[in-house]
Amino acid sequence: MSHQPPASFPKRERDSHKGNFGRVLLCGGSRGMAGSIALSSIAALHTGSGLVSAAVPDRCLETVAAFHPCLMTIPLADASRGHFAVAAADELASRLDSLDAIGCGPGMTTNEGSIQIVRRLLEPTKLARVFDADALNCLAKMDWAEQDPVSCEASQSSSDVSNNIVLTPHPGELGRLTGTTTKDRDLQIEAAQKLAAHHDVTIVVKGGPTVVVDATRTWTNSTGNPGMATAGSGDVLTGVITSLLGQGMPAWDAARLGVWIHGAAGDRAAAEYGQAGMSAYELLAELPKVIAAFDS
Numbered sequence: 418m419s420h421q422p423p424a425s426f427p428k429r430e431r432d433s434h435k436g437n438f439g440r441v442l443l444c445g446g447s448r449g450m451a452g453s454i455a456l457s458s459i460a461a462l463h464t465g466s467g468l469v470s471a472a473v474p475d476r477c478l479e480t481v482a483a484f485h486p487c488l489m490t491i492p493l494a495d496a497s498r499g500h501f502a503v504a505a506a507d508e509l510a511s512r513l514d515s516l517d518a519i520g521c522g523p524g525m526t527t528n529e530g531s532i533q534i535v536r537r538l539l540e541p542t543k544l545a546r547v548f549d550a551d552a553l554n555c556l557a558k559m560d561w562a563e564q565d566p567v568s569c570e571a572s573q574s575s576s577d578v579s580n581n582i583v584l585t586p587h588p589g590e591l592g593r594l595t596g597t598t599t600k601d602r603d604l605q606i607e608a609a610q611k612l613a614a615h616h617d618v619t620i621v622v623k624g625g626p627t628v629v630v631d632a633t634r635t636w637t638n639s640t641g642n643p644g645m646a647t648a649g650s651g652d653v654l655t656g657v658i659t660s661l662l663g664q665g666m667p668a669w670d671a672a673r674l675g676v677w678i679h680g681a682a683g684d685r686a687a688a689e690y691g692q693a694g695m696s697a698y699e700l701l702a703e704l705p706k707v708i709a710a711f712d713s
């Protein structure tokens with residue numbers, strides 16, 4: 418198994434500015450799960466994104482903003498329990514044109530507001546998207562796996578809008594999406610391959626090791642360890658992959674390189690703190706050290 422990264426990290430030209438490294442947005446969180454979307458957003462900052470915004474239910478804004486001074490925060494309409502209200506979907510839609518990539522789902526809940534957001538994000542667009550956690554649970558609620566694939570408008574170049582969605586399910590989420598048992602890893606990977614081919618998406622089948630599939634390819638990661646089985650690890654991965662998509666990488670490369678970097682950060686954290694002692698917070702601190710090695 419090769420320990421080399423599966424793709425090159427995006428280069429930074431000498432005369433570049435923050436707009437050249439992607440305007441990305443992470444959408445999610447709810448009262449009680451504000452940390453999840455903060456982890457994703459900070460991970461995107463640490464992976465090289467030029468501008469990172471977190472779009473969160475209004476009443477979570479101060480909490481999420483306080484995690485990192487470099488984050489921008491966007492308040493979206495919320496319902497009384499602190500999750501997205503239905504009006505949040507329109508508010509988010511009005512911002513999509515200015516983005517290079519969006520990651521959606523961590524901590525979001527599967528209430529109606531979240532479902533409307535996911536519906537919007539499924540519309541064909543050249544915007545690269547990551548669906549994680551509750552965005553995947555919304556897809557499961559909508560029976561998306563069984564639906565016909567969305568056909569692209571003739572006016573849009575189909576190459577612009579094809580395979581620019583990455584799904585990042587853990588086995589429980591993949592089970593909800595595809596109806597496969599979490600106890601049969603091979604069956605789950607096979608179901609992910611079928612789903613990837615059906616909807617022309619890339620799927621990160623999380624685990625030890627994580628496997629990435631698309632319509633025709635399968636790749637197994639060589640980094641990572643069981644110390645990463647800790648709350649928030651997957652939220653960090655969402656930010657890493659969203660960041661790489663925002664820097665212009667195709668979905669297949671962004672998913673594989675993101676998984677590899679995330680696992681390498683986990684291996685560094687385990688070496689420093691031990692597998693039991695590390696948390697997803699330490700992953701954030703290790704990401705820049707993994708990425709710094711690409712400069713040499």
Ligand SMILES: NC(=O)C1=CN([C@@H]2O[C@H](COP(=O)(O)OP(=O)(O)OC[C@H]3O[C@@H](n4cnc5c(N)ncnc54)[C@H](OP(=O)(O)O)[C@@H]3O)[C@@H](O)[C@H]2O)[C@@H](O)CC1
Pocket residue numbers: 449450451452453454522523524525526550551587588589590599624648649651652
């Ligand atoms: N700081 C925060 O705010 C955080 C907030 N978070 C947010 O919490 C929300 C719920 O997300 P979640 O992932 O915790 O729960 P859920 O989707 O119900 O999955 C668990 C079910 O799946 C099953 N399962 C089987 N195999 C599995 C596997 N390998 N890995 C994982 N699960 C596996 C598992 O089986 P069991 O454990 O019973 O064997 C169980 O039945 C979501 O919004 C998320 O973003 C988190 O990101 C954490 C940090």
Ligand SMILES: Nc1ncnc2c1ncn2[C@@H]1O[C@H](COP(=O)(O)OP(=O)(O)O)[C@@H](O)[C@H]1O
Pocket residue numbers: 550586587623624625626627641642643644645646647648649650651652653654
């Ligand atoms: N035993 C393991 N070996 C390697 N990586 C693991 C292991 N357990 C979990 N991980 C990684 O940790 C992350 C967990 O993601 P997820 O379950 O979505 O966490 P959360 O939702 O709490 O953020 C995934 O990237 C997964 O591959």
Ligand SMILES: [Mg+2]
Pocket residue numbers: 549550587651652
């Ligand atoms: Mg998760």
